[in-house]
Amino acid sequence: MSAMPFGRAEAPALFRYVLRLGDLSLVLGQRLGEWVGHAPALEEDLALANIALDLVGQARLLLTYAGDVEGLGRDEDDIAFLREHGQYLNPVLAEQPNGDFGQTIVRQVLIDAFQLELYERMTASTDESLAAIAAKAVKEVRYHLRFSRNWLVRLGDGTPESHARVQSALDALWPYTVELFAEDELDRTMADAGVAPRLPDVHAAWARRIDEMLAEATLVRPKDRAHSWHGKRGQHSEHLGYILAEMQHLQRTYPEARW
Amino acid sequence: MSAPIEDNRHWPLYEVFVRARGGLDHKHVGSLHAADARMAIDHARDLYTRRLEGISIWVVPSKEITASDPTETDSLFEPARDKIYRHPTFYEIPDEVKTL
Numbered sequence: 014m015s016a017m018p019f020g021r022a023e024a025p026a027l028f029r030y031v032l033r034l035g036d037l038s039l040v041l042g043q044r045l046g047e048w049v050g051h052a053p054a055l056e057e058d059l060a061l062a063n064i065a066l067d068l069v070g071q072a073r074l075l076l077t078y079a080g081d082v083e084g085l086g087r088d089e090d091d092i093a094f095l096r097e098h099g100q101y102l103n104p105v106l107a108e109q110p111n112g113d114f115g116q117t118i119v120r121q122v123l124i125d126a127f128q129l130e131l132y133e134r135m136t137a138s139t140d141e142s143l144a145a146i147a148a149k150a151v152k153e154v155r156y157h158l159r160f161s162r163n164w165l166v167r168l169g170d171g172t173p174e175s176h177a178r179v180q181s182a183l184d185a186l187w188p189y190t191v192e193l194f195a196e197d198e199l200d201r202t203m204a205d206a207g208v209a210p211r212l213p214d215v216h217a218a219w220a221r222r223i224d225e226m227l228a229e230a231t232l233v234r235p236k237d238r239a240h241s242w243h244g245k246r247g248q249h250s251e252h253l254g255y256i257l258a259e260m261q262h263l264q265r266t267y268p269e270a271r272w
Numbered sequence: 273m274s275a276p277i278e279d280n281r282h283w284p285l286y287e288v289f290v291r292a293r294g295g296l297d298h299k300h301v302g303s304l305h306a307a308d309a310r311m312a313i314d315h316a317r318d319l320y321t322r323r324l325e326g327i328s329i330w331v332v333p334s335k336e337i338t339a340s341d342p343t344e345t346d347s348l349f350e351p352a353r354d355k356i357y358r359h360p361t362f363y364e365i366p367d368e369v370k371t372l
């Protein structure tokens with residue numbers, strides 16, 4: 014295991030932070046997987062499945078590392094499949110339903126841009142493991158955003174019907190983006206230690222990128238509103254329960270099942 | 273040439289060519305549907321290069337390809353059959369030449 018910038022005393026904080034990153038990829042990957050067999054075209058089906066698999070791959074690396082940091086001998090599967098609802102630390106945006114294709118694309122754009130700005134900066138993390146995971150993830154995320162952005166522009170600047178649909182998806186999902194950038198004590202601790210970038214910096218870069226894309230897609234950026242979502246602290250919308258029921262079913266029914 | 277029949281329910285078809293690595297030529301690997309060339313490149317990346325098959329992709333609208341007529345196979349290709357002198361098989365190749 015590579016060097017951590019922290020002693021053992023800080024390990025619980027790092028564990029929680031890595032869970033936030035890992036759970037974001039895990040839950041979004043699981044959501045995108047629901048499209049398999051249902052996408053509007055075979056080609057999009059494969060594209061969404063590829064992105065889902067990239068995200069699950071990131072989750073595997075992050076949750077494995079979280080298990081190392083925790084030091085209790087839990088592996089990626091234990092952490093992915095055997096936690097309770099309130100122990101998942103993904104922002105609630107990731108668990109929002111797929112809706113129509115436009116809503117999936119809007120959710121994807123918002124999260125892809127966030128992950129891109131986050132991981133680009135995290136390649137310089139003082140935590141060698143996170144720096145390495147970020148370096149791998151950033152290449153994948155750059156493609157994810159290329160895909161979701163192209164679709165956002167096509168749909169936003171498309172027919173009146175497609176425009177209306179993505180605008181309403183954007184209006185519905187925008188409130189959840191506030192949580193991505195709501196900096197708390199844990200975020201600050203990680204930034205102070207050089208483990209993670211400062212969230213306000215990530216936010217500013219994200220907002221610039223999003224504004225550019227929305228302009229090109231002829232979409233209107235909704236107003237920020239005060240939020241009451243705290244998925245990063247384990248308080249989730251009702252949707253996560255359904256995701257976990259499906260995701261954990263096999264491991265709970267047949268413990269330690271292997272391929 | 274008569275105007276192609278436009279099918280509004282499906283995206284047009286594109287032929288995909290992938291270059292496996294530098295120095296090789298692009299090879300035809302298959303086809304796919306896409307709304308335009310840019311989307312075709314993205315789809316080609318996802319369909320045909322997910323196992324490290326390539327470093328470069330070309331896409332061409334299938335309707336832009338003009339093919340030889342199968343009923344003319346005889347007149348097009350048969351005359352070359354008995355002209356073996358067109359093959360460079362009458363040269364002595366020095367041993368030093370390895371990669372011919």
